[in-house]
Structure formats: C-alpha cells, structure tokens
Amino acid sequence: MLYEFLLPLTQYESGFNIFRYISFRAAGAAITSLLVCFVVGPWILARLRGMQVHQVVRAGTPDTHAGKGKTPTMGGLIILAAVVTSTLLWMQLRSKYVWLALGVTVLMGAIGFLDDYLKLKQKREGKENRGLVERYKLAGQVTIGLALGFYLWQHPINNLPGASTTLPFYKYVLMNFTVAWLYVPFVTFVMTGFSNAVNLTDGLDGLAAGLMAIAMLTMAMFAYVMGRFDASEYLGLIYLRGAGELTVFCSAVFGAAVGFLWYNAHPAEVFMGDTGSLALGGSLGAVAILLKSEFLLVIVGGVFVAETFSVVIQRSAFKWRKRRFGLEFAQKNRVFLRAPIHHHFELKGWPETQVVVRFWIIGILCAFVALSTLKIR
Structure with missing residues (x-):
C-alpha cells in the first residue's frame, strides 16, 4: 500500500x-509485524484471559503439561493481525503471488479459529473437547489446496507452465507433470501436509513459532533470488518473474x-x-508452491517433516503390532515413548526448554542445507 501511495x-x-x-x-514488513505483535498482543491476551479461552491439553501429552490447561489459547490471532497488517502495508497491491499466499494464510487461520472456538464451546458445555470434527477440518484444508492447485494449473502466474515444479540440487531443471491434472492433488498434499505438520509440532512453548521464523526467513531468501533475473541466472535457479514480492510476505510472517x-x-x-498453527503451516506451504519449490520445502521444514513422520510411524507400528500380537504387546512396545517426537525426548528426561532450543538448532541446520542448494548444482 505504501508502495502505491509514496512511490509517485x-x-x-x-x-x-x-x-x-x-x-x-521486506525489512519494513518484518519490523512492522514485530511492532503490531507488541501493540495488539497485550490487548488480545487480556481479552482471551477475560473470556477464559484456555488451552485444551491434548490426550497423550506428558503429565508435566497438565498445568498448561490454564494458559490462554487462540494466540494465533496475534500472528494473523501482524501478518495481514504488515503485508498489506508493504506489498505491491497488484502482486498475485502475495494475494494468493495471504489468502491461503487467512483461510487456514479461519479453519483453525473455528476448531479452537468449538473446543472452547464444548469445554464450557461439559462435552468432550473434540473441536471441529477431524474430517471436516481436513475437508477445509483439502478444499483450499484444491482451489490453489487448480488456479495455478489453469492460470499460471509466472513464465513457467502451471503444472510444473523444480528440484533442489539441479540447475535449471523443470519437472513438468505428464498428466497435468495430477498437479492439483500434488499441491493439495503439500498444503494439507504442512499445515498439519506445523499443527503437530506446536506442542512445546516456542517450538513451532521459532521453527517457522527460521523456515520463513530461509524462504524469503529464495523468493528474493528467484525473483531477480541476475541473481537467479548466477545461481542456476529458474527465474520466476514477480516472485520477489513474496519476500515481503515471508518477512511479515517471520516478524510475526x-x-x-x-x-x-x-x-x-x-x-x-490451531488458529496460528494452521495459518503458519498454510503460509509456508503456499510460499513453497508459488515458488515451485515443493521438494525444497522438505529440507527447509525438515523438523516439521520429522515430527509428522514420528506420528505416522508410531500409529502404524501400534496398529500392526496390535493386530499381530495383541493390545498389551503393542502398548508395551511402542517405537517412541510418545509422539510427536518432541514428547519422546521430554520423557527421556530433557527439559522442555532444552528440547525446544535443540530443535531450533536442527531447524537452523536444515536452513543451511537448503541454502547450500543454491551453489551445489
């Protein structure tokens, strides 16, 4: 908005x-997001406390988390307020890249908000805290993914075919989908997978927020170089006209x-x-999709991927052992002490802060590996 008003x-x-x-x-967007958090944060926090919007402790979490049931939740409203305000203030209003990323973020946040609201309502009514029925929540995420995938397939927003993606470590390699419509479920899988991955990771104080800051700062660097013809040519990246504007959005999410x-x-x-975790996961997935860097996202968000796979492995192994050896055997012979994997390390004796900081360090390592792909081509 400032671009349109002040540049003339x-x-x-x-x-x-x-x-x-x-x-x-981009720097202005990051600073603005920070300031918005500091301005609206205390007000939103006071309202949440006044409304007694308390966290619903997930079943299966360690006993040390029992006291967190009195901590306010739905703080993702702070993140959404910061991202939307900052992005609109510093973006070029004609950028389709940013509008698509921002739209996905808000819609995912809306699904998460509905889930959090229903959990609160059910808790007050003395009912089981299930929130939004799982299949309905998944249906909403899938619908957003399908809509984004179909739009990008039918209306490419850059100089590349809509149904295509790139591969890390390879110079100027563009992977076109032989069956073009398969691009739509591919995008849906990435979108749904990463929105849920961040949601699963959000189990310890500061864990998901810190990892998102690391991942989004990394994606901001990729957006910047892929949106510049000179930089992309020098680094062997495929140039995406107009993609540089996503740097502003990524910086806004980083600041938030x-x-x-x-x-x-x-x-x-x-x-x-879920208001914040689904919104953040959706924003990360959307940026990777818009940058044709879905496979790179597996590296950048390596911790999120590991958290998700720990749950998949735990559940799959439990079901198989239960079916083959019985319930008692399956309960005594789990792959992890608790899933997602951050709870496994808690039960191994690591303090919560130690788990968080060490996972941040792994997240930084993943970011460096991703950035190394700029030269290892």
Missing part, C-alpha cells in the same frame, strides 16, 4: 525511490513469528492454537 512522490523527492527496493520493504515468541517463550503466556 519521487517526482518531488527522490528519496521515495527507496520503496522500489524489495529488500527495504518472532513477535509471537515474546508471549509464547517458556513459560508461555499464550498458545497459538
């Missing part, structure tokens, strides 16, 4: 030319995640709930 003033003052630079607007950590660091004053 360059005819009177050359200093306004600075708004042409994506790097300047860091700002939310102010309230979510141990001991957490508020949890993001």
Whole structure:
C-alpha cells in the first residue's frame, strides 16, 4: 500500500525511490509485524484471559503439561493481525503471488479459529473437547489446496507452465507433470501436509513459532533470488518473474513469528492454537508452491517433516503390532515413548526448554542445507 501511495512522490523527492527496493520493504514488513505483535498482543491476551479461552491439553501429552490447561489459547490471532497488517502495508497491491499466499494464510487461520472456538464451546458445555470434527477440518484444508492447485494449473502466474515444479540440487531443471491434472492433488498434499505438520509440532512453548521464523526467513531468501533475473541466472535457479514480492510476505510472517515468541517463550503466556498453527503451516506451504519449490520445502521444514513422520510411524507400528500380537504387546512396545517426537525426548528426561532450543538448532541446520542448494548444482 505504501508502495502505491509514496512511490509517485519521487517526482518531488527522490528519496521515495527507496520503496522500489524489495529488500527495504521486506525489512519494513518484518519490523512492522514485530511492532503490531507488541501493540495488539497485550490487548488480545487480556481479552482471551477475560473470556477464559484456555488451552485444551491434548490426550497423550506428558503429565508435566497438565498445568498448561490454564494458559490462554487462540494466540494465533496475534500472528494473523501482524501478518495481514504488515503485508498489506508493504506489498505491491497488484502482486498475485502475495494475494494468493495471504489468502491461503487467512483461510487456514479461519479453519483453525473455528476448531479452537468449538473446543472452547464444548469445554464450557461439559462435552468432550473434540473441536471441529477431524474430517471436516481436513475437508477445509483439502478444499483450499484444491482451489490453489487448480488456479495455478489453469492460470499460471509466472513464465513457467502451471503444472510444473523444480528440484533442489539441479540447475535449471523443470519437472513438468505428464498428466497435468495430477498437479492439483500434488499441491493439495503439500498444503494439507504442512499445515498439519506445523499443527503437530506446536506442542512445546516456542517450538513451532521459532521453527517457522527460521523456515520463513530461509524462504524469503529464495523468493528474493528467484525473483531477480541476475541473481537467479548466477545461481542456476529458474527465474520466476514477480516472485520477489513474496519476500515481503515471508518477512511479515517471520516478524510475526518472532513477535509471537515474546508471549509464547517458556513459560508461555499464550498458545497459538490451531488458529496460528494452521495459518503458519498454510503460509509456508503456499510460499513453497508459488515458488515451485515443493521438494525444497522438505529440507527447509525438515523438523516439521520429522515430527509428522514420528506420528505416522508410531500409529502404524501400534496398529500392526496390535493386530499381530495383541493390545498389551503393542502398548508395551511402542517405537517412541510418545509422539510427536518432541514428547519422546521430554520423557527421556530433557527439559522442555532444552528440547525446544535443540530443535531450533536442527531447524537452523536444515536452513543451511537448503541454502547450500543454491551453489551445489
């Protein structure tokens, strides 16, 4: 918005030319997100406390989490307020990239908000805290993925075919889908998978928010170089015209995640709930899809992938052992002490803060591996 309003003033003052630079607007977006979190955070937190919007402790979590049932949830509203405000303020309003990423983020956040609201309502009515029925929540995520995939397939927003993607570690390799319509379920899988992956990871104070900040800062770097013809040519990346504007959006999400950590660091004053985790997961998936970098996302979000696979392995192994050897054997011979895997390390004796910081370190390592693909081609 500032771009449209202030850039025309360059005819009177050359200093306004600075708004042409994506790097300047990305920095402005990150700072603005931080400030919005600091401004609206205390107000939203006070409202959540007043409404007694408390966290519903998931079944199967360690006993040390019992006290977290009195911590407010739905703090993802802080993240959404920061991302939407900052992005609209610093983006180019004609950028389809940013509008699509922002739209996915808000819609995913809306699904999460509905889930959190229903859990709160059911808790007050003394009912089982199931929230939004799982198949309905999944249906909403799948619908968003299908809509994005179909739109990108039928209306490509850059110079590449709609039904295509790129591969990390390979120079100028574009993978076209032989059966074009398969691109739509592929996008849906990525979108649904990563929105749920962040949701599963959001189990410890500051864990998901910190990992999202690391992942989004990494994706911001990729968006910037892929949106510049000179940089993409030098690094052997496929140039995506207009993709650089996603740097602004990624920076806004980065700032919001860091700002939310102010309230979510141990001991957490508020949890993001599904409102925040689904929105953040959706934003990360959307950016990777728009940058044709879905396979790169497996590296950037390596911790999220590991968390998800730990749940899949745990459940699959339990069902197989139960069917083959009986319930008692399956309960005594689990792959992990508890899933997702961050709970496994808690039960191994690691303090919560130690698990979080070590997972952040692994997230940073994943980011460096992803960035190394810029030169290892």
